[in-house]
Amino acid sequence: MRDFARREIAPHSLEWDEAQHFPIELVPRLAALGLMGITISQQYGGAEMGILDFVIIIEELARVDGGVALSVAAHNALCASHIFRFGAQDQKKKYLPALAAGGSVGAWALTEPGFGSHAAGIQTRARLEGGFWVLNGAKSFTTHGSCGDIFVVMASTSPEQGGRGITAFLIEKGTPGLTSGKKENKLGCRASDTAGLTLEDCRIPEGNVLGKAGEGLTAALQILEGGRISMAAMAVGIGQGSLDCALKYSKEREQFGRPISDFQGVQFKLAQMESRLQAARWLTYRAAWLQDSQRRCTLESSVAKYVASEAAVWVGEQAVQIHGGYGYLKDYPAEKYWRDSKVCTLGEGTSEIQKIIIARELLHSQ
Ligand SMILES: Cc1cc2nc3c(=O)[nH]c(=O)nc-3n(C[C@H](O)[C@H](O)[C@H](O)COP(=O)(O)OP(=O)(O)OC[C@H]3O[C@@H](n4cnc5c(N)ncnc54)[C@H](O)[C@@H]3O)c2cc1C
Structure with missing residues (x-):
């Protein structure tokens, strides 16, 4: 995934962002890797991977481009997954093979x-x-x-x-x-x-x-539980992309006759970024593992989504700060990661809604 994202997506990322271009030309290549039917069973043309695999895929895509990650996440975790989990046999046969093959976008x-x-x-x-x-x-x-x-x-x-x-x-x-x-x-x-x-x-x-x-909302809320894990994965990936570019820049940029990474003030930022991302990543993997084990994970998916998305926005801002004025320019990737990160606190239930769910789960399990 990492090789694919760096080779096929990274070179076009800024151009697609500027033009607001949905890269439909990428869809057949995503499909060839199984990314258009990640958790769909092979019976319907899917790759039959698990939720943890799915999370790692979204994370690696988002590390390079949040937009592509968002599209792959929504196609799989929302549309295809809803049909796969709740559709009748004939509906699955009719729609899933085309979705998995990239012939249809969901x-x-x-x-x-x-x-x-x-x-x-x-x-x-x-x-x-x-x-x-x-x-x-x-x-x-x-x-x-x-x-x-x-x-x-x-x-x-x-x-x-x-x-x-x-x-x-x-x-x-x-x-x-x-x-x-x-x-x-x-x-x-x-x-x-x-x-x-x-x-x-x-x-x-x-x-x-x-x-x-009459059961559409109940199903949608179950689908959103998986969607939240995918949004958490997206946040981890975008945050990691921010940290990657901040780390690189801090070693290259010199002020006062030495790399800015020599300053403890910059090192502390990098250490906090890494720590928040590690916490977010393991919460996300744990929620994915619980879902893979078919266990209830309402609390864990909301915790992962809330922590990871807030972490991604915070880490993104630190990356811009480490770049100084250059962080404000589109010549460097930091500003795009920061912009991309914000959707994670909004989509599939805002951070406030995650806190409502977390509190409800806590209070009801006592
Ligand atoms: C890029 C993007 C892609 C999206 N893709 C999809 C998609 O594919 N399908 C889809 O159906 N939706 C999609 N959404 C919509 C997304 O799920 C909603 O934007 C989100 O649920 C918030 O709804 P809203 O924007 O109407 O905000 P509102 O619900 O109006 O919220 C406004 C503010 O009020 C706060 N608020 C609301 N209620 C409460 C409360 N009870 N307590 C405390 N605070 C509260 C919110 O947290 C927020 O800060 C997408 C959104 C974006 C930005």
């Missing part, structure tokens, strides 16, 4: 303009009409919203039941009534495609329900 749409953290309140509606589901509503921040081929979309089928009335649906690109909004102009992870979706009398066959009607 998207997963829960967030709406008015409902982010409060996911149970989503307003997109689906009603059954003559053997078809008819969907109306809007989604925001969908990773691969403009370039995706297959969309897992959460909508309310029984609004009076709140979160218990939410159902997941499979919608193919090109379905009349499904349109992508403008591609968002983001702070970081700019190589990843993010866009809103509009559903206007979007008619899909009755059989496109993913899982059971």
Whole structure:
């Protein structure tokens, strides 16, 4: 993974970032390595790797480019994983081989303009009409919203039941009534495609329900548990990228007649960066291992996500500081790592939402 990321991604990273280019040309090469169906079983064309493997893959991608890591993470941990874990046999046969082979890019749409953290309140509606589901509503921040081929979309089928009335649906690109909004102009992870979706009398066959009607939110929350581990891995990778470049620069840059790495003030920063990253990495690996062992890991995945994402932002800022004024320029990678890191405290539940989950787990297990 490290060789691949350095060879195939690193040389283009800044260019993709500046142009906000989603590297669709990279998808066949990702697929050849099994990265488009990482945990999907071989029966459906996947690589059948474990969650710990997945985490290391995301970490190494993010160490070079947060945007590519975000896309691979969302395609696998959100879209493909939702279909693999909750789909019917015929749905898995229909969609997973193309997702794993890189023929289709997956998207997963829960967030709406008015409902982010409060996911149970989503307003997109689906009603059954003559053997078809008819969907109306809007989604925001969908990773691969403009370039995706297959969309897992959460909508309310029984609004009076709140979160218990939410159902997941499979919608193919090109379905009349499904349109992508403008591609968002983001702070970081700019190589990843993010866009809103509009559903206007979007008619899909009755059989496109993913899982059971009314169980879409429960499934989505389980999917997000894995998503949080992947976001933690992304944070560890981005943080490591920051530390790598800060370490290198500190040995090259001279002030007062010696490398800045000779100054204890700089050394302390490097030591703290390494320590926070080690803690974040082991928390992430532990959460992944628990999920691989099919054990409950709600607390551990939120702890890993919270600690790793906050660490990545902090480490990213230290890396910019170690670069001095040059850290503020795009000529050096430090500023991009810092920008890329910020999404980790936002996506798949903000840091505040992680703290709510952690506290709830603590209080309920007493
Ligand atoms: C690059 C990117 C990619 C994304 N990809 C996807 C995707 O593929 N699919 C998808 O469905 N979503 C995606 N998201 C959306 C993401 O999950 C949401 O942005 C996130 O859940 C937060 O929702 P929000 O932006 O509406 O913020 P809000 O929920 O409006 O939160 C605003 C602020 O209020 C705080 N807050 C909210 N509620 C509470 C509370 N109860 N207590 C304390 N503080 C609170 C939040 O922590 C935050 O600081 C993506 C987001 C980004 C930035």
